[in-house]
Structures are given as structure tokens and as C-alpha cells.
Amino acid sequence: MTRTFKEQIIKRVFFLFACVSVLILGLIVAFLFREGLPIFGIVSVREFLFGHEWYPTFDPPSFGIWPLIVGSFIVTFFATLIAVPLGVLSAIYISEIAPPAIKEIAKPVIELLAGLPSVVLGFFGMVVLAPWLQDTFDLPTGLNIVNASIMLALMAIPTISSISEDALYSVPREFKEASYALGATTSETILRVIVPSALSGISTAVILGMARAIGETMVVLMVAGGAAAVPESLFDSVRPMPASIAAEMGEAPFRSDHYHALFATGIVLFFLTLAFNLVADYISHKFKEVGSGTL
Amino acid sequence: MQTATPHASVRWRYIKQHLFFAVVRLSAALIALALGGLLVYIFLHGREAISWSFLTLPPTDSMTKGGIMPAIIGTFYLTLGAIAVALPLGIMSAIYLSEYARQGPVVRIIRIGVNCLAGVPSIVFGLFGLGLFVVFLQFGSCILSGALTLGVLILPTIIGASEEALKAVPQTFREASLALGVSKWQTIFRIVLPNALPGILTGSILGIGRAAGETAPIMFTAAAFYTVKLPSSIFDEVMALPFHIYVLATAGTHIEATRPIQYGTVLVLVALVLGVDLIAILIRSYIRKRKRW
Numbered sequence: 001m002t003r004t005f006k007e008q009i010i011k012r013v014f015f016l017f018a019c020v021s022v023l024i025l026g027l028i029v030a031f032l033f034r035e036g037l038p039i040f041g042i043v044s045v046r047e048f049l050f051g052h053e054w055y056p057t058f059d060p061p062s063f064g065i066w067p068l069i070v071g072s073f074i075v076t077f078f079a080t081l082i083a084v085p086l087g088v089l090s091a092i093y094i095s096e097i098a099p100p101a102i103k104e105i106a107k108p109v110i111e112l113l114a115g116l117p118s119v120v121l122g123f124f125g126m127v128v129l130a131p132w133l134q135d136t137f138d139l140p141t142g143l144n145i146v147n148a149s150i151m152l153a154l155m156a157i158p159t160i161s162s163i164s165e166d167a168l169y170s171v172p173r174e175f176k177e178a179s180y181a182l183g184a185t186t187s188e189t190i191l192r193v194i195v196p197s198a199l200s201g202i203s204t205a206v207i208l209g210m211a212r213a214i215g216e217t218m219v220v221l222m223v224a225g226g227a228a229a230v231p232e233s234l235f236d237s238v239r240p241m242p243a244s245i246a247a248e249m250g251e252a253p254f255r256s257d258h259y260h261a262l263f264a265t266g267i268v269l270f271f272l273t274l275a276f277n278l279v280a281d282y283i284s285h286k287f288k289e290v291g292s293g294t295l
Numbered sequence: 296m297q298t299a300t301p302h303a304s305v306r307w308r309y310i311k312q313h314l315f316f317a318v319v320r321l322s323a324a325l326i327a328l329a330l331g332g333l334l335v336y337i338f339l340h341g342r343e344a345i346s347w348s349f350l351t352l353p354p355t356d357s358m359t360k361g362g363i364m365p366a367i368i369g370t371f372y373l374t375l376g377a378i379a380v381a382l383p384l385g386i387m388s389a390i391y392l393s394e395y396a397r398q399g400p401v402v403r404i405i406r407i408g409v410n411c412l413a414g415v416p417s418i419v420f421g422l423f424g425l426g427l428f429v430v431f432l433q434f435g436s437c438i439l440s441g442a443l444t445l446g447v448l449i450l451p452t453i454i455g456a457s458e459e460a461l462k463a464v465p466q467t468f469r470e471a472s473l474a475l476g477v478s479k480w481q482t483i484f485r486i487v488l489p490n491a492l493p494g495i496l497t498g499s500i501l502g503i504g505r506a507a508g509e510t511a512p513i514m515f516t517a518a519a520f521y522t523v524k525l526p527s528s529i530f531d532e533v534m535a536l537p538f539h540i541y542v543l544a545t546a547g548t549h550i551e552a553t554r555p556i557q558y559g560t561v562l563v564l565v566a567l568v569l570g571v572d573l574i575a576i577l578i579r580s581y582i583r584k585r586k587r588w
Contacts, residue, residue, distance in 0.1 A: 003478060010480045011395050017387035018396070021454065022408035024447055028415065031426035089322035097319055106323075108576045113330050115501070115572045116565070117508025118417075119537040123544055123561055124333055127554070154333070157326055187312040208414070215416025217511035218537075222545060242418040242511070249425070249515055266422040270415065277414035281407060 036263030071238030078149035087160030095168040114158035122222030125151040143225035167201020200287030211276035217242035341562025369533030376442025385453030393461035413451035424516035441517020449502035456498020500575035510537035
């Protein structure tokens with residue numbers, strides 16, 4: 001009796017620890033709201049989200065984060081455009097085409113590159129890619145959408161490639177063999193059998209890669225240029241939300257309107273990435289394959 | 296003509312195959328070239344700056360000369376603190392999820408919680424750390440606040456790796472232990488956990504690599520622009536390698552003059568993070584090869 005009792009207590013204790021992650025998520029929301037909500041006493045939610053002017057230090061200040069939202073989406077969009085084909089194709093290479101020796105090395109190397117600190121990519125974009133872009137295209141600055149998109153893509157590629165490769169690898173062998181038995185070539189098998197079977201895993205990879213890109217701070221802080229205006233060309237500077245928070249929080253006086261506005265920007269960013277993650281989670285569960293008989 | 300058609304179509308199918316393979320190989324080569332080139336570039340440019348004094352001296356002459364020792368020490372403390380926070384929490388969570396949890400709405404919520412926590416942008420962790428540790432709990436900007444923030448950030452990594460390691464322990468081990476009359480808790484503590492330990496270790500080393508390279512979470516919670524003295528308590532601000540790179544590359548008055556120091560610091564950080572990750576990956580591949588359950 002006492003032993004069962006003890007076991008019950010131990011189980012409860014572990015349960016409490018397991019709840020810590022959910023608790024932290026709750027605390028993140030609570031503290032973002034605590035420090036961010038006061039701004040909505042000054043501007044309406046509508047003005048804040050869709051206002052075209054972000055002049056937090058002017059007198060009178062104006063807190064419209066639309067240019068920052070647009071900046072975030074534009075760099076994420078172009079980074080995805082570069083990273084998805086390269087990431088997925090490289091996953092196909094590693095999983096289906098590469099000779100075993102390369103395969104064995106490529107997998108851990110990609111995982112290693114996923115751990116590359118983002119400040120390093122930001123630094124590289126700043127000192128190498130920016131001057132090159134500036135000279136080649138004769139621009140006023142190399143810190144712009146193109147630069148930020150390329151560096152974000154480089155950051156997202158290992159994530160996309162690694163998760164896609166897992167998805168391709170877990171496609172049952174029978175599918176491949178059946179396709180070959182029908183006389184299909186390797187490329188036909190890959191494109192019409194393997195990739196469609198792994199599509200839910202690949203979609204998850206793409207969404208997680210996008211979530212990483214939209215939430216990434218150091219790269220956009222260092223190479224996006226920092227202009228808080230809706231861009232008109234690909235070579236314009238932008239100021240994505242994370243960059244704005246990181247750059248301005250140090251200067252914003254404690255609990256000033258500016259400080260609250262930056263936390264409110266954090267709320268927007270948090271719920272945006274939360275949405276991306278929930279969609280990824282939904283897709284990976286909804287279309288989860290069980291055994292080789294289901295598809 | 297009629298006999299030629301299938302031949303032509305077969306040939307066309309193989310041409311398509313070659314085209315497809317070429318595109319795939321090209322993509323893989325492009326990525327290898329870009330990321331490999333980046334690493335080589337950093338190595339070649341950073342190599343000259345690295346010396347014994349660079350690693351062991353503090354910055355001098357308003358950070359235009361000298362070394363990066365305080366930043367290395369700061370990163371060490373922050374990472375150590377982060378792992379001390381995340382490891383116990385992460386292992387306990389993983390034990391519940393792997394050993395006790397049954398399929399159900401509560402467990403589903405916990406799993407979604409862990410996944411969502413893993414996707415929270417690092418700058419949002421920074422805001423969270425600022426709001427909770429620095430402001431609400433009044434720790435101020437210091438090692439403690441930074442380590443707690445980084446600890447929360449790497450928690451999902453640790454949970455994921457630990458759970459995977461626990462799940463990899465064969466069910467028969469547990470059954471054998473339980474059949475001998477050993478209680479569930481003792482089975483976990485004496486049988487399951489020791490067998491899962493190398494895998495858990497791998498996960499925590501990967502967590503260390505992640506914590507050491509993050510900049511955004513420590514910007515408002517721990518990192519100092521410049522401090523002369525080394526930290527004497529957990530309530531001191533510290534310099535940190537990633538933040539030092541950011542500061543030198545963007546905010547200094549001598550950005551061009553300090554380029555060699557910047558490259559050197561980048562090389563040290565990259566070597567540190569990739570070295571730590573490499574150790575984890577090697578340990579894991581060693582375990583996978585050795586274990587024959």
C-alpha cells in the first residue's frame with residue numbers, strides 16, 4: 001500500500017515537471033502582455049498593426065508597425081523561395097542519389113550547420129555579401145532585402161534539408177520497389193512516389209524553416225538595413241519586427257510608450273510564429289503514416 | 296516510325312532523369328559551396344587574429360586592441376548556468392513523457408507546449424527574460440537572468456533528445472526489471488536512466504552549443520557592452536562572444552579598424568559551437584554503432 005502510494009507521488013512529481021514547458025509558454029504570454037498591452041491605451045490595435053508610420057522617438061511619436069510586418073514577411077518570403085527548392089533538392093540528393101560515403105558524411109554535416117550561430121551569418125552578410133552586392137549592382141547600400149533573404153535562406157536550408165531528409169528516408173521501401181517493378185526510372189520514382197509520400201514531412205520542414213526565418217533576429221538586425229518603411233524594390237532596406245525590437249529596446253526608456261510598443265511587437269511576432277508551429281504540428285499529426293499499408 | 300516511338304520515349308525518359316539528377320546534384324553542390332565557403336572564409340580571415348594573448352587578455356584601447364577573454368568567460372558562465380537550469384527540468388519532463396504518460400489530451404497539450412516552446416523566436420525569449428527575470432523578479436541584467444533565459448530556450452532541445460534516448464531503451468529491459476518485483480520508480484532510476492544516459496548527454500551537449508551561440512536572448516538580460524572586471528557573482532553583467540561580435544561589427548566607432556578582432560572572435564565562436572556539436576554527434580554515432588540490443 002505504501003509502495004503504491006509512493007509510486008503515485010513520484011508519478012505526480014514527474015507530471016509537474018512535464019508541465020513546466022506549458023507553464024513557461026503561459027508565462028511568456030503573460031509577461032509579453034503585461035509589458036506590451038499598455039501601448040493600446042495610446043493607439044488602437046488597428047492603428048498599431050496597420051499604421052504606416054513607425055516613428056517611436058519623434059514628438060509626437062507614431063507607433064504603426066505595418067512597415068515592420070511587411071519587412072518580416074518580405075524577407076521570409078524570399079528566403080523561403082530560395083531555401084525550399086535548395087533544401088528539398090539537397091535532401092533528395094542525400095536520401096536517394098548520393099553514394100553511401102557522401103550520405104554518411106552529409107547528414108551530420110547538415111545537422112552541424114543547423115547549429116551555426118546566427119550572429120555569424122549576420123556578420124558574413126555584413127562584411128562579405130553586402131559590399132559585393134553594393135559594387136555589383138551599384139547600390140547605395142548592400143544591406144537590403146536581397147542580402148537578408150540570402151542569409152536567412154542559408155540559415156533555414158539546414159533545417160529544411162534535415163527534416164525533409166528524415167521524411168524521405170521514412171518512406172517505406174516497398175513503395176520504391178513497387179515503382180521500379182512497374183518499370184519506372186529512378187527520377188520518376190522519386191518525383192511521383194517518394195516525394196508525394198513524404199509530402200507531409202516536407203511541408204512540416206518548410207513551415208518550420210519559415211518559422212525560423214520570420215523569428216530570426218541577428219541576421220535581419222545586421223543585414224536588412226533597418227529602414228522602417230514599406231519597401232518599393234528588392235534593393236530597399238527593411239526593418240523586420242525582430243530587428244526593430246533588438247535594435248531599439250536598449251535605447252527605449254524603461255516602461256515608456258516606446259518600450260511598451262516593442263513588447264507589443266513581440267506579441268505579434270510570438271503569435272505569428274505560434275501559428276506557424278501549430279500548423280506544422282497539425283500537418284505532421286494529421287498525415288502521419290502508420291505502417292507501410294497506409295498512405 | 297511506329298517502332299521508333301517507344302524508343303524515343305524511353306530515351307526521353309532517361310534524358311529527363313539525367314536532367315533531374317543534374318539539378319539535384321547542382322543544388323547539393325551549391326549549398327555545400329556556400330556554407331563550406333563561408334566556413335573557409337571565416338577560418339582564413341580569423342586565423343591571423345588568433346593568438347594566446349587574444350584568448351587570454353581583456354580588450355584594451357576602447358576595444359580596438361587586446362583580446363576577448365572576458366567574453367569567453369562570460370559565454371562559459373551563461374552556458375553553464377543554462378544547462379544547469381535546463382538539464383534537470385528537461386530530463387524529468389522526458390521521463391514523464393516517455394515512462395508515465397499515456398495517450399490523452401493532457402499529454403497532447405504538453406507535447407504541443409514543448410513543440411511551440413521550441414519555435415518561439417529567440418528575441419521573444421529575450422523580451423520574456425527582460426519582463427520576468429530582469430524587471431519583475433528584479434535580478435537586473437546579470438548572469439542569473441541570462442542563464443535562466445537561455446535555459447528556458449534550450450529546454451525543448453533537452454526534452455526532445457532525452458525522450459528519444461529513453462524510448463530507445465528496449466521495453467524488455469523494463470519488463471525484466473518489473474518481473475523481478477522491482478518498483479517502477481526503481482526500474483526507471485536503476486535500469487532505464489543509466490542506459491539512456493549517453494543519449495541524454497548528446498542532447499545536452501547540443502543544447503550547450505545552442506546556448507553558446509545565441510545573441511538575442513542575452514541582449515537585454517545579461518550581456519554587457521564592455522566590462523573590465525570579471526564577474527564575481529551571478530548578479531554581475533558579463534560580456535559574451537556572440538554579443539561582442541555584434542557590438543564590434545555594428546556599434547563601434549572603429550568598425551573597419553577592428554575587423555581582425557571581429558574575424559578572430561567569429562572564428563572562436565564558430566569553433567566553439569561547431570566543436571561542441573561535433574562532439575555530440577560523434578558520441579551519438581559511437582553509441583549507435585556499439586549498442587546491439
